[in-house]
Amino acid sequence: MDRTKARRRRVAFVVLLGLALVAFALGAAVGDEGEPPEEVEVASTLAAPQLAGERVVAGLQGTGISPRLRKAVRQGRIAGVVLFEASFPSRAAGRRLIARLQAIKRPRGLRDPLLIMVDQEGGLVKRVDGAPTLSARQIGNRGPATARQQGRRTAANLRSLGVNVDLAPVLDLGRPGGVIAETERAFGATPGKVTETAIPFAQALQAGGVAATAKHFPGFGAASENTDFAVEEINLPKARLRAADEAPFAAFAAAGGDLVMLSTAIYPAFSARPAAFARPIATGELRGRLGFAGVSVTDALGTVAVEDFGGPAQAGLAAVRAGVDLLLFNDLNGAEAGWKTLVKQLRARKLPRAEFEASVQRVLDLRESLR
Numbered sequence: 001m002d003r004t005k006a007r008r009r010r011v012a013f014v015v016l017l018g019l020a021l022v023a024f025a026l027g028a029a030v031g032d033e034g035e036p037p038e039e040v041e042v043a044s045t046l047a048a049p050q051l052a053g054e055r056v057v058a059g060l061q062g063t064g065i066s067p068r069l070r071k072a073v074r075q076g077r078i079a080g081v082v083l084f085e086a087s088f089p090s091r092a093a094g095r096r097l098i099a100r101l102q103a104i105k106r107p108r109g110l111r112d113p114l115l116i117m118v119d120q121e122g123g124l125v126k127r128v129d130g131a132p133t134l135s136a137r138q139i140g141n142r143g144p145a146t147a148r149q150q151g152r153r154t155a156a157n158l159r160s161l162g163v164n165v166d167l168a169p170v171l172d173l174g175r176p177g178g179v180i181a182e183t184e185r186a187f188g189a190t191p192g193k194v195t196e197t198a199i200p201f202a203q204a205l206q207a208g209g210v211a212a213t214a215k216h217f218p219g220f221g222a223a224s225e226n227t228d229f230a231v232e233e234i235n236l237p238k239a240r241l242r243a244a245d246e247a248p249f250a251a252f253a254a255a256g257g258d259l260v261m262l263s264t265a266i267y268p269a270f271s272a273r274p275a276a277f278a279r280p281i282a283t284g285e286l287r288g289r290l291g292f293a294g295v296s297v298t299d300a301l302g303t304v305a306v307e308d309f310g311g312p313a314q315a316g317l318a319a320v321r322a323g324v325d326l327l328l329f330n331d332l333n334g335a336e337a338g339w340k341t342l343v344k345q346l347r348a349r350k351l352p353r354a355e356f357e358a359s360v361q362r363v364l365d366l367r368e369s370l371r
Contacts, residue, residue: 042109043360046076050107052342053077054360055320057115057328058335059302061086063097065104069332073104073114077339079363080115080165082328088128091161098162112367115211117165117328120154123184125168130157132201136170140187140197147187151201155208164370165211167261169198171248173221180221191247199251206258211366214252215261216299218275218285219245227264227274227305238269246290253292258366260286261297262324264305274309276319283323295325295362301338302330313337317345325359 043051053076060069060081072078081101088094098116118127123135131153132139139147158166171194172178174186181189187198202212218241223232236245249260262276270285271278276298286292298319301312309315316327316338329335345351 041357041361042364043357045109046357046360048343048346049339050076050110051356051360052339052346054079054110054363055325055327055342055356056316056335056339057082057117057297057326058332059084059300059328059330061331063087063089063093065097065100066332068336070104072332072336072339073101073106076107076110078114078335079326079367080117082117082167083127083163084118085127088161091129094128095161102162110364112364113164113370115165115326115363115367115370116163117167117213118158118163119167120158120163121168121170121185122150122154125183125185128157128161128163135184136187136198137174137181137184139201140193144196144200147197147201148204151204152208154201155205155210158210159208163210165213165259166205167213167215168205169201169212169214170216171198171214171252172216172219173245173248175221177224178221179223179225186221191244194248195251198248199255202252202257203255206256209370211258211370213259213261213297214249214257216263216265216275217246217249217260218263218267218270218281219249220263220265221245223265227299228303231305231308232265234263234265234267236267236269241267241269242285242289246285249286249292250290253286253290253294257292257294258369259295259297259326260292261299261328262286262319264299264301264303264309273318273322274305276324277309277315277322279322281322282319287323293362295366296323297326298324298328300328300330302334313341317341320351320356320359323355323359325362 056078057080058078119125122132132150170185172180174181174189180186187194205212222234264274264276266274270280275281301315306315312334
């Protein structure tokens with residue numbers, strides 16, 4: 001958003017008066033037209049196990065770090081963890097857990113902070129005590145100034161614990177009769193209302209050092225039930241989804257938002273697959289149409305909607321093929337199954353290497369920006 005774009009690992013080259021000079025740091029020559037060579041991306045130096053690991057986030061319940069989890073972090077097989085309420089029996093316990101996770105030694109090139117995620121929307125969806133003290137609906141009703149205030153306070157609250165990614169704000173429209181509106185998770189019922197309050201909340205979060213996650217693309221406001229508990233179809237025309245439901249996400253992308261979460265509902269106007277597994281949505285709409293340049297992430301891959309699709313490992317592979325960067329597994333078992341599948345597919349050359357590395361680089365850049 002207003003923050004400087006994620007710092008990229010690079011070697012600087014100097015070009016004087018259009019003459020070709022030698023770039024001594026890399027021993028590479030500048031091109032004939034005075035243009036520096038392309039930057040060296042860390043992702044291109046990683047082996048398949050670590051490449052696959054940068055696409056994986058594992059859920060963690062409680063405050064214990066199992067030997068399996070410690071090994072996964074130490075070997076670079078996961079990019080981060082998502083924590084739940086059980087990980088915060090007290091603020092001190094949660095803070096100690098996160099510090100212990102970040103202290104685990106990791107391979108060279110993967111030593112930037114792990115992504116430590118929580119759902120901290122406010123209202124009914126909060127994993128830790130404190131800000132935001134208001135629900136999205138209340139924030140939306142009070143306006144942009146309150147949104148910025150709640151975003152600043154939320155960032156301070158989460159950073160004090162070591163959390164660096166908030167799986168918020170919800171950019172879904174609060175459509176009448178929809179589960180998002182009924183649970184007060186929407187900032188408003190119109191694209192304008194959501195944009196004018198949710199985006200300032202996200203900007204304040206990111207200014208405070210916590211990455212914001214817009215969800216649930218391309219819009220979940222028309223759903224009658226949460227995909228944690230049911231398979232949902234959003235039967236809205238493509239034109240309406242684009243004009244209304246995607247509009248707040250377009251504003252988020254234009255403002256430099258860090259992450260966008262893909263819904264696991266089905267949008268027949270675009271695909272017969274859930275959005276997170278549908279390339280026309282994850283790549284065509286989000287990247288192509290809206291120009292989103294940040295990190296994309298699936299909704300939870302241990303839900304009823306995903307089980308109906310085929311389970312976490314199959315869903316994770318489908319999400320990668322659709323163009324989603326991060327796979328959000330509910331637990332370590334799912335994360336390990338997903339990781340093994342990706343490693344196997346990479347080694348068999350069944351996944352486009354350049355596209356895979358581009359996703360990994362976006363994740364690495366995000367981690368670097370959260371130092």
